[in-house]
Amino acid sequence: MPSRISRRSLLLSAAAAGVSAGPLATVARAATRTPKVLVIGLDGCLLSRIKDADAPNLDALMAAGLTAPSSIYADPLAPTLSGPGWSTVITGVWSDKHNVKDNTFSGNKFTQYPDFLTRIETAEPALATYAVSSWAPLTDTVFSSKVDTRVSTPSAEYDTGTTSRAVARLTTGDPDAVFVQLDNIDHAGHSYGAASQQYLDAIHTADTQVGSMVAAVRSRATYGSEDWLIMITADHGHTDAGGHGGSSAPERQTFLIATGPTLAAGSTRCDVKMPDVAASALAHLGIALDPAWDLDGRPVQQPLPDDFDTLRGQLRTRTDETGIGAGVQGFTHTPPAGWSVDNSAMGTGGITEWRGWSFTTDEFWTAAQRDQQRESNVRARNVFAVADGDEWSDKSLTGGFDSTLISPAYQVTGGRAATLTYTTYYRHESPQKGEVLVSYDGGTPVAVKTYTADVPSRTETVTLQVPSGATTARIRFRYTGGNNWYWVIDGVRLTQP
């Protein structure tokens, strides 16, 4: 192939992936600098209230990097408490793996799913790791003794002491990875509520403390030869009246603010989840993420959007679901390019939003009806597909729910195995059924997976034996049932190694 054409196609594919020449050039330059990570956790902090508060340092970080509103689980996966929340941020896996369900940490699986500083120490023992927290269980229990330095600030010193210790270490030490937890925003939330002026004042104080840590980083004598990834995050949100632990949207709110060399200034992301903090820190330090670690996190520096995510700008507000906020976007029945939905066997009527497969978000779907375990759909990201016979049946209808989501025709090479992966979450009630079928070159679809019992949120991997001579494969996801439960599909990919 003439080199001119191959170069051009490379540029085209880079453009298609949304990668410009600027960030690529930055990556190449950054490779010669020493990577370092600072994670600051703001307990119980709401992103929406940062925006209301006098918080110039956090505002500057948002302007310089990415801002990602996110959400966590609720019971029965885990309550929206600090134990499960920080364990998820720090280990890079959800509560169904690290097994922290409350603030006692009993039954935790930190040996199997250790904190990210311990992962760093195991992979690169020469790197210097440091953790300091106002809430002692993090440095006493979540971070292991493999971390070089763990400090639980004496309670009399609280966030002031936590900040001064972190600033001192960043100024006079040479840490490679630092974790800091500030607690007072959560304290103000419990005492006065997230709607209060005191909560905003606590954000202002924490903002000043964040500013002093960022200034300490930038004042380092070696700063010019260093490459810092700075991440600000939270473990859970707060209600307006104060408190958390439940399943309301404000309690499930978290966020990531991150600045680093590959993160676009002023960008907003909808695909970030809390386990990504640990994965991003490891990736930034050049530590390969071993699939055997079974991480749920994905480095924010390496976004992996799927076809459904292209629908975000087309999501509509509610039609029949009056319990969902009028401004919340939303849902659509229009599939992404190359995909289709076959509703020819669907009944009529029912709740418009959920008639056949819909494309929606966690914010919109969980608001349809709380506390029916939709909050446990933690491994779907951004826009996902859902078939929800339960919500569809909340308005008069005739017939049953029978809808098939059909993928594009993926190119395959016959006579070789292919790997189908997708994220799923399936809540069952008889006679409901979920079927995954494959059709080669337009032939009769054949079932390769059937769901007739609950499946927690997880990534499925299905090996397909592609018949010799076949050149395309289409995947079908068919939900049949009625006033039963739901099925989520996301991140569908077909690959042939």
Ligand SMILES: [Zn+2]
């Ligand atoms: Zn709290």
